[in-house]
Amino acid sequence: GYGSTEVTASATSMDFEDLSVGGIGAPLFGVKVRLVDWDEGGYKATDVPNPRGEAVVGGHNVAIGYHKLDELTAEAFETSGDGMRWFKTGDIVEVGADGMFKIIDRKKDFVKLQFGEYISLGKVESELKNFPFVDNICVYGDSHRTYLIALIIPNQKALTGLAAQLLNYVESDKLVDLCGNHKIIAHIEKELQMYCQSTGKLHKMEIPLKIMLCPQEWTTGNGLVTPALKIRRKNI
Structure with a gap:
């Protein structure tokens, strides 16, 4: 029902x-x-x-x-x-x-980008939830930009594995530092583009060009998800 x-x-x-x-x-x-x-x-x-x-x-x-x-x-x-x-x-x-x-x-969930393209944010998020670096995701766009931005709660196992490849990562390194590392962000942005191209399920304008890795979990306690665990887009 x-x-x-x-x-x-x-x-x-x-x-x-x-x-x-x-x-x-x-x-x-x-x-x-x-x-x-x-x-x-x-x-x-x-x-x-x-x-x-x-x-x-x-x-x-x-x-x-x-x-x-x-x-x-x-x-x-x-x-x-x-x-x-x-x-x-x-x-x-x-x-x-x-x-x-x-x-x-x-x-x-529809947004209009700068050149008039209407994008279904829910569709993009649904497709990107299978991206290996994603535990949760909120996609943002508005009429002042020509591209989408993906706010990502990273999969910690995938993130630390990448950090071990790219950096001198040790277990004591803080998640917030990894999420703010420009080398890691650039690598995941590139991987995201390749992933979307390989699946072929999103059009070019639907693929986020920029990402932000969020170290804080989205919970009902901080008001970023509903009791049904749906994202509160405006709050995020």
Whole structure:
């Protein structure tokens, strides 16, 4: 199933006897889900064979808004002419021939680079999580730059192994020093480019040109990940 706090926990659900994977089911009784075009991402409700777009959830289950956050409420919620409250989820879904929904992307993870390219940060992060030097990753981009930057929590085993090759590494060396070492950073940046070229899953503009190695772990305690261990992009 699928839902969030804004829609009282649940909006869609799989059938009990449906053993397929990857989908989120169909809207629950009394819940409406409509697709809204996201032109920049190339998703339209008129796409064939499967309609695609941002899932906007409506019904009596939708919250009034965020407590004392009027600006955020105005951005995420709306009320239609018939008085129904709607929540803009930011999730891009695809509707199959059987009417089942599937999440395929995240609208709020899109950024626009300096020359107008729209990049799905979630897609880039998903592909780079298999890069040997990555334990966790947050990709950043904005309209003032022509390239992406990857903030990486390094895999310590891979990092210390590299340090042993490039430097006179000893176990007493601090992680913060290794993460700030220009020789290590340059080597990992080069390895990242080679890795992306070998997999062929990212376009040229989707491959980060710069990296930052972060010695501090991202935890719920420091507010950098959610209880579900999803990154809090803005905080990072």
